[in-house]
Amino acid sequence: MSAGGHSWGRYPQVNQTVVDLTDRHRQLPAVGGSLLPYGNGRSYGDSCLNAGNIVLRTRALDHFIAFDTGTGVLECEAGLLLSQILDLVVPQGWFVPVTPGTRFVTIGGAIANDVHGKNHHRAGNFGRHVLELELLRSDGSRRICSRNENPEWFAATVGGLGLTGLITRASIQLRRIAGPWMSTEVHRFDNLAGFFRLSEQSDRDYEYTVAWIDCLARGKALGRGLFTRANHAPAHPDRRPPASASRLRMPFTPPLSLVNRLTLRSFNTLYYYRQRRPVVHATTHYEPHFYPLDGIGEWNRIYGPRGFMQYQCVVPPVDADRRIAQLLEVIAASGRGSFLAVLKQFGNLASPGMLSFPRPGTTLALDFPNQGTRTLTLLDRLDDVVAAAGGAVYPAKDARMSGAHFRQYFPAWEAFRPFVDPHFSSSFWRRVME
Amino acid sequence: MLNVLIIGATSAIAEATARCYAARGARLFLIARDAARLADIAADLRVRGAVGVDHATLDVTRLDAHADVLERAWTTLGCIDVVLIAHGTLPDQGACENSVETALAEFAINGTATIALMTAIAPRLEAQRRGVLAVISSVAGDRGRQSNYLYGAAKAAVSTFASGLRQRLAKVGVNVLTIKPGFVDTPMTRNFRKGALWAKPEAIARGIVRAADRGRSVVYLPGFWLPIMLIIRHIPEFIFKRIKL
Numbered sequence: 001m002s003a004g005g006h007s008w009g010r011y012p013q014v015n016q017t018v019v020d021l022t023d024r025h026r027q028l029p030a031v032g033g034s035l036l037p038y039g040n041g042r043s044y045g046d047s048c049l050n051a052g053n054i055v056l057r058t059r060a061l062d063h064f065i066a067f068d069t070g071t072g073v074l075e076c077e078a079g080l081l082l083s084q085i086l087d088l089v090v091p092q093g094w095f096v097p098v099t100p101g102t103r104f105v106t107i108g109g110a111i112a113n114d115v116h117g118k119n120h121h122r123a124g125n126f127g128r129h130v131l132e133l134e135l136l137r138s139d140g141s142r143r144i145c146s147r148n149e150n151p152e153w154f155a156a157t158v159g160g161l162g163l164t165g166l167i168t169r170a171s172i173q174l175r176r177i178a179g180p181w182m183s184t185e186v187h188r189f190d191n192l193a194g195f196f197r198l199s200e201q202s203d204r205d206y207e208y209t210v211a212w213i214d215c216l217a218r219g220k221a222l223g224r225g226l227f228t229r230a231n232h233a234p235a236h237p238d239r240r241p242p243a244s245a246s247r248l249r250m251p252f253t254p255p256l257s258l259v260n261r262l263t264l265r266s267f268n269t270l271y272y273y274r275q276r277r278p279v280v281h282a283t284t285h286y287e288p289h290f291y292p293l294d295g296i297g298e299w300n301r302i303y304g305p306r307g308f309m310q311y312q313c314v315v316p317p318v319d320a321d322r323r324i325a326q327l328l329e330v331i332a333a334s335g336r337g338s339f340l341a342v343l344k345q346f347g348n349l350a351s352p353g354m355l356s357f358p359r360p361g362t363t364l365a366l367d368f369p370n371q372g373t374r375t376l377t378l379l380d381r382l383d384d385v386v387a388a389a390g391g392a393v394y395p396a397k398d399a400r401m402s403g404a405h406f407r408q409y410f411p412a413w414e415a416f417r418p419f420v421d422p423h424f425s426s427s428f429w430r431r432v433m434e
Numbered sequence: 435m436l437n438v439l440i441i442g443a444t445s446a447i448a449e450a451t452a453r454c455y456a457a458r459g460a461r462l463f464l465i466a467r468d469a470a471r472l473a474d475i476a477a478d479l480r481v482r483g484a485v486g487v488d489h490a491t492l493d494v495t496r497l498d499a500h501a502d503v504l505e506r507a508w509t510t511l512g513c514i515d516v517v518l519i520a521h522g523t524l525p526d527q528g529a530c531e532n533s534v535e536t537a538l539a540e541f542a543i544n545g546t547a548t549i550a551l552m553t554a555i556a557p558r559l560e561a562q563r564r565g566v567l568a569v570i571s572s573v574a575g576d577r578g579r580q581s582n583y584l585y586g587a588a589k590a591a592v593s594t595f596a597s598g599l600r601q602r603l604a605k606v607g608v609n610v611l612t613i614k615p616g617f618v619d620t621p622m623t624r625n626f627r628k629g630a631l632w633a634k635p636e637a638i639a640r641g642i643v644r645a646a647d648r649g650r651s652v653v654y655l656p657g658f659w660l661p662i663m664l665i666i667r668h669i670p671e672f673i674f675k676r677i678k679l
Binding site: 020064 | 470474477481482
């Protein structure tokens with residue numbers, strides 16, 4: 001037992017006790033206080049925190065169980081990272097079916113947050129590719145959960161924020177690839193309409209699409225940015241992958257956030273003009289393509305000791321263009337832009353999870369240095385737009401949405417509640433159930 | 435084909451080392467007390483690339499059971515390229531001061547059992563006229579310190595024994611490798627406050643594999659422990675007596 005464990009946003013900071021799990025066959029520790037599984041701490045807000053109570057760190061549950069190289073079915077313990085899985089399966093011609101923007105998440109975390117990626121319009125959420133999982137409850141019971149076996153427990157646990165019990169192991173269906181290379185195209189677009197046009201053109205023929213936008217641009221340039229679309233490339237046996245060992249690392253936490261008005265405006269403008277030509281084609285290794293930020297260890301430290309807040313929302317397709325424009329206007333007017341503003345069209349593939357976040361529409365993800373009330377007020381204003389649009393905010397990235405908003409965004413919360421393990425809880429859950 | 439035998443295979447350092455060898459497509463034979471954990475680790479190593487993994491259970495303090503298990507390992511693997519002895523505990527020094535029984539039991543696990551295993555393994559490697567016998571000792575064996583001198587004494591016995599065995603077996607082409615890890619972040623040390631001197635088992639494992647490949651005799655892991663221990667060994671007793679370590 002030790003103190004520690006924070007979330008990726010380094011906000012909020014809480015006191016909690018960390019217990020390391022080392023054997024998936026053992027029962028959960030009998031300790032006072034509520035429990036919450038904690039993988040690699042890459043959730044941004046407080047959904048992976050359990051203030052005043054206990055988090056069960058799963059990183060030592062890192063054993064593979066079986067891998068069928070013919071069918072691509074992988075069975076492993078829930079504490080393995082996607083990076084560890086990729087290192088093993090990519091050379092054998094397989095890839096994870098869905099990946100978030102970092103490969104340093106555990107399998108358990110990917111399931112509990114039902115994560116999505118740049119291929120959502122084609123593959124849906126991570127949970128769609130989970131064939132089976134084992135759920136260990138505090139009463140000692142173990143359930144095998146899948147779409148056919150204990151389907152109601154499966155639906156509650158996928159996207160269930162770790163509250164239904166501990167996921168000890170899972171089987172997932174991987175995706176065939178010819179090699180580690182991606183064929184990518186980056187298109188510059190002048191405004192929001194350009195994004196929607198490119199999305200519509202691309203979603204049929206490109207497996208991965210995503211856009212970065214300059215969220216400080218206003219007026220006619222509102223929503224300008226760079227649209228990336230990509231497919232897995234054919235094999236290039238003669239190309240050597242880059243050495244992923246030579247990683248940079250943010251060695252310390254600066255006393256102040258390095259992300260501020262000045263650096264933001266310069267970064268956004270420079271990044272937008274990074275490419276002179278309107279379209280750039282390239283063949284890229286999958287690591288820099290999917291995980292540009294993983295190249296800098298502990299990049300979250302650039303936001304200084306107060307940390308930062310992520311905000312990711314989705315708005316329905318009906319009036320998505322108008323709603324996204326509204327959101328961008330609110331942000332641009334505040335002058336508190338985001339370093340990385342990401343825009344993407346979600347597809348229509350339904351997730352098996354009751355509390356899953358992705359749904360048809362357009363999703364916008366932003367991060368803001370934590371400046372206390374000013375930041376919280378801005379995010380509340382964004383919530384007003386999202387709520388009016390009938391959208392939702394992503395719990396995995398949230399540290400502040402109101403309980404009322406959560407319950408509006410996730411109407412299945414009432415049906416979900418009976419599945420919560422009586423000895424499990426989280427800072428997030430207590431906050432939104434108040 | 436690389437054949438590897440690991441004793442104490444469920445320890446964090448041993449498991450990380452086994453993963454390095456599995457990724458190279460080795461054949462492994464694992465020995466530890468807990469059969470269920472051995473089965474999990476074996477399945478994991480197969481997925482990670484091990485060509486074959488067999489395992490057997492053994493309580494190393496049951497000296498009479500050693501010969502049988504070693505025989506099974508050699509029958510299964512034929513010729514063995516690397517033997518790693520990695521079992522161990524971290525005794526509570528206070529408990530060892532208050533109970534002769536506890537002190538001797540801990541010495542039996544960390545010292546006597548290891549010497550017994552090395553004694554039984556030596557003639558087998560001698561007969562092969564090749565191979566590496568790697569044994570995990572500790573920086574704690576370099577000088578007795580008040581905080582853990584029972585453990586240190588057991589490890590000193592292992593280091594000294596290994597030194598003599600190395601001299602003997604070098605003549606027939608067998609290398610004895612003494613590994614002296616410093617502080618390692620493992621379940622064995624979970625109650626310690628971790629600082630800058632602490633290393634991950636994966637880093638120690640890479641160091642072990644490298645040292646075995648290169649035919650090294652004694653390695654400190656991570657390497658910065660070499661100068662630290664050089665200093666600690668040379669502090670004169672009249673000063674050493676007055677400080678806490």
